[in-house]
Amino acid sequence: MRPARRPVRWRLVGLLAPATLLLAGLFLVPLGIMATYSFLSPGLYGGVEWEFYPFNYGRVLGAPLGDVEEFDPVYAAILLRSLRLATITAAVCLVVCYPAAFWVSRLPAPRKNLFLFLVTLPFFANLIIRVYAWMLILRPTGFLNTALDTLGLAAFAPDLMFTEAAVIIGLVYVLLPFMFLPLYAAVEKLDPALLQASADLGATPWRTFVRVVLPLTAPGILGGCVIVFIPAFGNFVVPALLGGAKVMLVGNTIEQQFLAARNWPFGAALAMLVLASILVFMLAVALRAGRANPSVRS
Amino acid sequence: MKSTVASIGHARLDALLHIHGAHRRFATPEGGIVSALGGVDLEVRTNEFLTLLGPSGCGKTTLLRAIAGFEELDDGEILLGEQPLSGVPAYRRPFNTVFQSYALFPHLSVADNVGYGLDVGGTPRAERNARVAEALALVGLAGLERRKPKQLSGGQQQRVALARALVNRPRLLLLDEPLSALDRHLRQAMQVELKALQHRVGITFLVVTHDQEEALVMSDRIAVMQSGRLQQVGPPGEIYDRPANRFVAAFIGNSNLLVGTVTAHRGDSVDIETVSGLRMHAPGGRFAKGDRVEVMVRPEQLSLDPAAGDGPTIDGVVETVVFVGADRHVQIRTRTGDALTALQRHVAGAREPGLEPGAAVRVSYRPEGIHLMQGEPA
Numbered sequence: 090m091r092p093a094r095r096p097v098r099w100r101l102v103g104l105l106a107p108a109t110l111l112l113a114g115l116f117l118v119p120l121g122i123m124a125t126y127s128f129l130s131p132g133l134y135g136g137v138e139w140e141f142y143p144f145n146y147g148r149v150l151g152a153p154l155g156d157v158e159e160f161d162p163v164y165a166a167i168l169l170r171s172l173r174l175a176t177i178t179a180a181v182c183l184v185v186c187y188p189a190a191f192w193v194s195r196l197p198a199p200r201k202n203l204f205l206f207l208v209t210l211p212f213f214a215n216l217i218i219r220v221y222a223w224m225l226i227l228r229p230t231g232f233l234n235t236a237l238d239t240l241g242l243a244a245f246a247p248d249l250m251f252t253e254a255a256v257i258i259g260l261v262y263v264l265l266p267f268m269f270l271p272l273y274a275a276v277e278k279l280d281p282a283l284l285q286a287s288a289d290l291g292a293t294p295w296r297t298f299v300r301v302v303l304p305l306t307a308p309g310i311l312g313g314c315v316i317v318f319i320p321a322f323g324n325f326v327v328p329a330l331l332g333g334a335k336v337m338l339v340g341n342t343i344e345q346q347f348l349a350a351r352n353w354p355f356g357a358a359l360a361m362l363v364l365a366s367i368l369v370f371m372l373a374v375a376l377r378a379g380r381a382n383p384s385v386r387s
Numbered sequence: 388m389k390s391t392v393a394s395i396g397h398a399r400l401d402a403l404l405h406i407h408g409a410h411r412r413f414a415t416p417e418g419g420i421v422s423a424l425g426g427v428d429l430e431v432r433t434n435e436f437l438t439l440l441g442p443s444g445c446g447k448t449t450l451l452r453a454i455a456g457f458e459e460l461d462d463g464e465i466l467l468g469e470q471p472l473s474g475v476p477a478y479r480r481p482f483n484t485v486f487q488s489y490a491l492f493p494h495l496s497v498a499d500n501v502g503y504g505l506d507v508g509g510t511p512r513a514e515r516n517a518r519v520a521e522a523l524a525l526v527g528l529a530g531l532e533r534r535k536p537k538q539l540s541g542g543q544q545q546r547v548a549l550a551r552a553l554v555n556r557p558r559l560l561l562l563d564e565p566l567s568a569l570d571r572h573l574r575q576a577m578q579v580e581l582k583a584l585q586h587r588v589g590i591t592f593l594v595v596t597h598d599q600e601e602a603l604v605m606s607d608r609i610a611v612m613q614s615g616r617l618q619q620v621g622p623p624g625e626i627y628d629r630p631a632n633r634f635v636a637a638f639i640g641n642s643n644l645l646v647g648t649v650t651a652h653r654g655d656s657v658d659i660e661t662v663s664g665l666r667m668h669a670p671g672g673r674f675a676k677g678d679r680v681e682v683m684v685r686p687e688q689l690s691l692d693p694a695a696g697d698g699p700t701i702d703g704v705v706e707t708v709v710f711v712g713a714d715r716h717v718q719i720r721t722r723t724g725d726a727l728t729a730l731q732r733h734v735a736g737a738r739e740p741g742l743e744p745g746a747a748v749r750v751s752y753r754p755e756g757i758h759l760m761q762g763e764p765a
């Protein structure tokens with residue numbers, strides 16, 4: 090059913106105007122600059138030359154290519170790898186946080202609040218320092234391997250530094266709270282009486298999980314996955330520190346184009362491609378969510 | 388073998404559920420221990436409408452949850468026929484519950500809520516749909532199949548919860564204060580409807596309530612509970628007319644309760660004298676001279692009509708008259724200082740004795756209207 094048409098509320102418009110203007114100024118303008126730059130040619134020492142130059146995209150996509158630019162499949166590979174690692178990160182976060190959210194939601198209130206505080210605690214420390222700490226843990230002579238060594242398990246000591254595993258560990262570590270909070274909010278809302286009602290009607294615990302718990306916490310799962318996936322996809326600190334040159338992700342590739350290679354238009358083109366991928370992904374999610382729950386109304 | 392057969396004697400054959408010595412204690416956050424069930428023995432008979440009645444916190448919900456399988460007993464056992472239920476998870480017990488909060492699945496339509504048990508049980512689609520339609524028709528909700536629970540009124544939700552449980556044709560339907568969320572009129576209508584429904588579907592109902600009127604209206608039998616113990620189990624009439632103790636007498640209906648001593652024993656009846664010195668005559672062959680007794684007289688057993696025949700009488704003075712619709716509750720102070728409430732049916736145009744406060748009245752009663760209970764020794 091469609092809600093009845095309501096008169097325009099001018100007061101609401103007035104209240105929303107500052108936020109709208111701020112968002113437009115801070116997001117749309119820079120985005121416009123980026124989009125524009127991605128179609129310009131790079132200046133010799135950074136900056137841009139003001140001529141129409143669509144070939145930045147060609148280096149990634151294969152077309153169009155001018156006489157200067159060459160198609161390099163490494164960028165497509167980096168995009169795909171970023172996509173893959175972001176997906177794995179979201180999946181690992183989900184698997185870790187889902188049971189934890191249930192556990193915390195059943196705690197008595199004071200310990201619940203303590204736990205929620207602990208989850209947000211890492212935000213108080215600088216991201217780069219926290220990722221650096223992981224370098225100290227994961228490097229060949231780091232804490233992890235020293236610990237295994239002293240336990241006499243030196244044979245099992247892995248060399249994780251500059252591997253995809255290290256990047257995933259780092260991304261999961263950084264983004265875990267973003268998965269936990271929306272999941273927790275959804276799980277907390279789940280009425281335990283519904284689980285009992287399901288059991289009462291003859292459903293085994295597994296059946297109850299599939300037919301009641303999963304559908305009712307789906308919004309939290311979806312929300313958590315989206316807000317983990319997107320920053321994981323574009324993150325540049327973690328792959329730069331834990332992946333190095335071996336595990337380039339699109340985030341640190343873009344960073345390099347802007348800073349080291351000083352090719353702003355190509356960096357902008359890569360950034361636009363990331364944006365496009367995420368928009369497609371979000372659209373798919375939104376469509377799915379809309380189909381799964383058509384009666385959701387504001 | 389023989390003993391088994393004997394134990395299935397006629398008394399047990401018509402019993403669906405036996406509860407023996409059920410104990411359940413909870414540790415409270417304050418550090419104490421609450422005994423929610425302190426040794427409950429109860430038998431639920433096949434096809435009866437049994438009500439569990441008691442004040443808030445007396446353990447009704449705990450007992451219901453123990454039967455449904457959401458609560459383990461610390462001690463005692465629950466038998467379904469001959470089968471002990473301890474260790475049987477809720478989803479394998481052939482009972483269904485109507486939860487106090489209804490606990491309808493918010494993401495499912497009315498039809499899918501009602502069909503949930505059948506879906507989980509693997510009932511074929513065609514049969515499932517037919518039974519869902521039948522159950523919804525039974526509770527008067529045909530046509531609302533596609534609504535979500537949020538789009539229903541409280542009374543409608545309650546019916547969906549009922550249909551969702553009934554459609555599975557459980558051996559026993561457990562209802563935890565099913566009507567408490569409804570307004571007075573709807574509640575009274577549903578009480579009658581629930582009773583009629585139980586009759587129609589032929590399923591055993593075990594209903595929890597703290598509303599004694601509701602229990603009297605609906606039940607075949609009432610089990611009165613207090614502080615984790617059963618006080619009395621019996622048909623409404625018996626509970627009302629012959630309560631087992633002071634608690635039951637006070638909890639159900641209005642009553643005048645006095646404490647007295649048996650002064651003389653005459654065959655089937657006794658003379659008693661209350662602590663204040665009021666003398667009364669009552670049936671009570673089982674009491675001996677000198678016994679302490681609790682004396683219960685229902686207000687409607689006391690007559691203020693001067694022409695009320697030749698029964699025993701008590702003299703007193705009217706203190707207040709409370710108008711409660713069809714009746715008047717006349718509060719009387721007897722000469723001996725006891726407070727008694729008499730019920731006066733209000734009939735328009737009828738000649739009424741002078742009932743202004745301060746007026747002298749003569750209360751008459753019939754000895755059969757007085758019920759004696761074992762009193763605590765002085």
Ligand SMILES: Nc1ncnc2c1ncn2[C@@H]1O[C@H](COP(=O)(O)OP(=O)(O)OP(=O)(O)O)[C@@H](O)[C@H]1O
Pocket residue numbers: 413414415421422423441442443444445446447448449450597
């Ligand atoms: N999980 C629990 N932990 C601690 N105490 C509990 C728990 N469940 C019940 N109790 C206590 O056990 C006693 C019986 O509770 P129960 O819910 O069975 O009462 P009830 O008769 O259903 O009351 P009401 O009419 O208010 O619903 C109460 O004193 C209650 O505080």
Ligand SMILES: [Mg+2]
Pocket residue numbers: 447448449
């Ligand atoms: Mg209760």
